[in-house]
Amino acid sequence: VIGVVIGKTDVRSFPDRKNxxxxxxxxxxxxxxSPTYFINAQSWGREEYIKSLSESFRVGDCVTIENPLIQSKEAEREEKFNPVTPSAYKLLLSENHSVVKTSPCYNTDTRLLSLLHLPVKNPQDYYSLGDIVANG
Structure with a gap:
């Protein structure tokens, strides 16, 4: 999977129930x-791996994801913690099987650069600042 990173979360930790x-x-x-398609990717693992992966790219970089696990997302649960996407799936990245490679978008596909500035919601699906000021 090749795409431009349009959003990124901070590294978080949780108590491990198994250990x-x-x-x-x-x-x-x-x-x-593409203008209409974007998907969330989630990675779990050891502190060193996750911090290193998180620091290896930033919003606006192009990434190639190799060997992700493609999983159906649980829409209601997913949308509490992740951006809403048009996809019924999410990508899970495994320390042992997945690889994320970063490259400047102009080296990969210059069309990806233009996707960075497109809104992810339909323009009729939100209020303008003028409407908010006028109507409270």
Missing amino acids: IGTERFTFGFTIRD
Whole structure:
């Protein structure tokens, strides 16, 4: 999967239920490869792996994701913690099987650069600042 990173979360940690006293780390990001299609990717793992992966790219970079696990998303649960996407799926990245490679978009596909500035919602699906000021 190749796309431009349009959003990214901070690294977070949670107590590991399987290994009491240890923590699992996670972070997520959203990639886009067309005007209408974008998808969330989530990675879980050891602190060193997650922090290193998170620091390896930023919003606006193009990434190639190799060997992600493609999983159906639980829409109601997913949308509490992740950006809403048009996809019924999410990408899960595994420390042992997945690879994320970063490259400047102009080296990968210059069309991806224009996707960075497109809104993710329909323009009729939100209020303008003028409407908010006028109507409270």
